[in-house]
Amino acid sequence: MEEYLTAGDEKKVDLEAWMNDYGTNLLRMCFLYLKDVQMAEDAVQETMVNAYFKYEDFKNQASVKTWLTRIAINRCKDYRRSMWFRHVSCVEPAELVGTEPQWDLGDEVSEEAETNQKNMDLIKAVMKLPVKYREVVLLYYYQELSTKETAGVLAVPESTVSTRLRRAKQALKKELGGWQNDEKCD
Amino acid sequence: MKNAIDQSLGRLQLDERARRNITERIQVLESRGCEGVSCDTAPVIGRSPFLHFGRRKRSMRVLVAVLLLIFALSALCIAAELPWKFMNFFEAVNETSVYDGIELKVTSAAADDDTVMVFYTLRDLEGDRISEATSAYDYFLSGPTTIGNIRDGYDEKTKTAAFFLIGDNGSGLKGHKLTYAISSILDGSPMELYNTQRNAGELLAEQTADLGRPSFREYHARQEDSFWNAQTQKGSNIKDSFEKEDRAALLQDDRLELKFPGVDWVTITNMGYQDGWLHIRVCYDESLVDLNYGYPCLTDSEGREWDTAILNSPLQDGSEEFILQVADVQALDDLYLSGFYTNNKTLYQGEWKVTFEVTGVSTKTIPCSIETGTLSVSKAVLSPFGVSIYGKGERTESICVQLKDGTLLKSESYSCSGDGETGKFECKYKFAEPLVLEEIQSISIAGEQVDIP
Numbered sequence: 001m002e003e004y005l006t007a008g009d010e011k012k013v014d015l016e017a018w019m020n021d022y023g024t025n026l027l028r029m030c031f032l033y034l035k036d037v038q039m040a041e042d043a044v045q046e047t048m049v050n051a052y053f054k055y056e057d058f059k060n061q062a063s064v065k066t067w068l069t070r071i072a073i074n075r076c077k078d079y080r081r082s083m084w085f086r087h088v089s090c091v092e093p094a095e096l097v098g099t100e101p102q103w104d105l106g107d108e109v110s111e112e113a114e115t116n117q118k119n120m121d122l123i124k125a126v127m128k129l130p131v132k133y134r135e136v137v138l139l140y141y142y143q144e145l146s147t148k149e150t151a152g153v154l155a156v157p158e159s160t161v162s163t164r165l166r167r168a169k170q171a172l173k174k175e176l177g178g179w180q181n182d183e184k185c186d
Numbered sequence: 187m188k189n190a191i192d193q194s195l196g197r198l199q200l201d202e203r204a205r206r207n208i209t210e211r212i213q214v215l216e217s218r219g220c221e222g223v224s225c226d227t228a229p230v231i232g233r234s235p236f237l238h239f240g241r242r243k244r245s246m247r248v249l250v251a252v253l254l255l256i257f258a259l260s261a262l263c264i265a266a267e268l269p270w271k272f273m274n275f276f277e278a279v280n281e282t283s284v285y286d287g288i289e290l291k292v293t294s295a296a297a298d299d300d301t302v303m304v305f306y307t308l309r310d311l312e313g314d315r316i317s318e319a320t321s322a323y324d325y326f327l328s329g330p331t332t333i334g335n336i337r338d339g340y341d342e343k344t345k346t347a348a349f350f351l352i353g354d355n356g357s358g359l360k361g362h363k364l365t366y367a368i369s370s371i372l373d374g375s376p377m378e379l380y381n382t383q384r385n386a387g388e389l390l391a392e393q394t395a396d397l398g399r400p401s402f403r404e405y406h407a408r409q410e411d412s413f414w415n416a417q418t419q420k421g422s423n424i425k426d427s428f429e430k431e432d433r434a435a436l437l438q439d440d441r442l443e444l445k446f447p448g449v450d451w452v453t454i455t456n457m458g459y460q461d462g463w464l465h466i467r468v469c470y471d472e473s474l475v476d477l478n479y480g481y482p483c484l485t486d487s488e489g490r491e492w493d494t495a496i497l498n499s500p501l502q503d504g505s506e507e508f509i510l511q512v513a514d515v516q517a518l519d520d521l522y523l524s525g526f527y528t529n530n531k532t533l534y535q536g537e538w539k540v541t542f543e544v545t546g547v548s549t550k551t552i553p554c555s556i557e558t559g560t561l562s563v564s565k566a567v568l569s570p571f572g573v574s575i576y577g578k579g580e581r582t583e584s585i586c587v588q589l590k591d592g593t594l595l596k597s598e599s600y601s602c603s604g605d606g607e608t609g610k611f612e613c614k615y616k617f618a619e620p621l622v623l624e625e626i627q628s629i630s631i632a633g634e635q636v637d638i639p
Contacts, residue, residue: 015208015209015212019200019205019208023199023200023204023205024198024199024200026200027198027199027200027204028191028192028195028198031195031198032191032195037198041200041204041207044200044204044208045204045207045208045211048208048212049208049211049212049215052212053212053215077500078500115193116193116194118190119190119191119193119194120194122187122190122191123190123191123194123195124369126187126191128324128369128370128535130476131476132472137187141187141188142187142188142191144188155503
């Protein structure tokens with residue numbers, strides 16, 4: 001806990017360190033969850049502000065990373081549930097929500113481009129996953145949380161996380177025609 | 187996977203601007219003497235309120251780069267009106283793409299340098315998957331920065347749904363290849379008002395929920411990270427005071443099972459009333475909630491929405507508690523429990539992609555040197571679709587066009603993109619009628635007149 005407190009002031013959180021260590025990581029996770037850069041930035045801002053003021057309530061029951069991730073993923077969920085608000089517009093609402101797939105617009109395919117394309121295909125496939133699968137993939141593979149930590153963040157049983165991960169992998173494999181991910185062990 | 191994501195999203199970082207926004211927000215809260223989340227009512231700093239309207243769909247890498255530059259967009263309300271007045275400018279395209287038996291056909295398009303308008307259709311060649319309620323869900327149009335996509339009609343006989351797409355704030359659109367692609371198609375209904383036909387006062391009387399009022403901290407100990415969302419303009423106005431009053435979601439269990447006729451994914455599971463607020467707990471079908479959205483409301487005996495403040499708090503279990511301001515509980519005796527909801531049921535995924543080229547309309551570029559102290563404009567581009575202004579500083583919400591016969595036209599809408607750091611922007615101002623360039627004598631920007639040669 002002391003790790004993120006500014007020296008000489010027990011109540012002062014070292015916000016800079018949080019932003020350095022976790023800011024970009026959370027931003028990318030929120031972007032993949034929400035499919036929207038601005039909303040992702042908002043979610044990270046609210047995460048940091050919320051965590052800053054609630055740090056005293058953080059009892060070191062989890063790592064700071066897991067704790068921040070939990071707040072961020074809940075913010076993302078809240079944003080999704082409130083999406084109707086932004087749809088109150090002149091434009092048909094359903095059509096404003098969407099992923100940004102990588103479309104093949106060029107002919108030249110270098111090795112680097114091929115790798116980039118594979119990466120983009122993977123991201124595209126992740127963003128296509130239903131939310132309940134997407135969130136376990138983001139937490140487990142991107143945030144590198146354990147299944148136990150993932151279960152804690154999502155407030156679901158660990159067995160549910162395992163099932164969702166398995167189904168998510170099946171879906172990704174189907175989408176990508178054989179997904180060779182760097183498997184990790186808890 | 188982590189490496190793949192980090193490599194591909196390398197440009198998406200918590201930059202200095204975002205960090206500054208976080209720090210400033212905390213300073214604002216601390217300056218108010220706030221020590222806890224219940225004081226966290228300062229608005230998100232740096233939010234672009236209209237960013238989400240008419241969002242562009244494009245390559246993620248380009249999207250990230252471009253969206254980071256966008257600081258404000260006007261709602262594309264103009265897109266809600268189909269451009270019948272502009273039909274003379276449309277060129278036939280008739281390019282198709284078929285995936286899994288569903289055909290995307292771009293029928294015609296029109297473009298100037300920064301705006302493109304497209305008519306397209308979706309048709310099921312094998313079955314009945316395309317209905318009146320079908321819409322593109324995930325889609326991408328190369329070129330423009332802002333985009334609107336609206337339904338144009340449905341032909342029952344051919345099972346063909348027609349749509350109109352308008353994109354703004356692009357560059358060099360005319361005469362270049364444009365790509366419209368769809369990766370998923372949603373079938374269902376847009377947001378509509380559904381009425382349970384149950385009197386709200388009677389429903390409330392049937393409930394026996396004990397609305398004990400836990401403290402905000404106690405509540406947050408159980409439901410960490412929930413917060414109130416303002417769901418109406420009135421709700422926005424009172425959200426801050428509501429949180430300061432230490433309000434919390436109160437309905438902790440399910441005691442009711444009330445559905446809106448025709449809406450399968452929403453169930454009202456509890457109601458209660460306390461201190462001028464009607465609490466409604468809503469649960470969702472997990473398999474459909476991601477495709478839908480909406481909120482409960484009250485309607486009068488004639489089915490009109492009763493105008494009141496609405497807040498909601500998403501809960502950890504996936505349900506939501508809505509709170510509607512009802513100062514006098516007796517008012518509920520004349521009101522009915524209703525809700526505005528979408529009713530989408532199916533998402534078809536695939537890859538439909540059409541590339542086409544539009545010759546485009548003639549435009550006229552006018553160099554400017556407007557300096558007002560807060561605004562500088564370097565260039566204006568006139569086209570039948572409107573006037574584009576390139577500048578820096580404070581954008582103006584409207585401009586005027588003076589015709590040679592003395593007629594003065596004022597722009598009716600605008601949309602902008604730009605760089606929040608440098609203040610540079612590009613705004614497109616649109617008018618009720620197509621502009622005839624030869625008839626324009628001058629344009630007026632922020633009170634400065636520019637003669638058109």
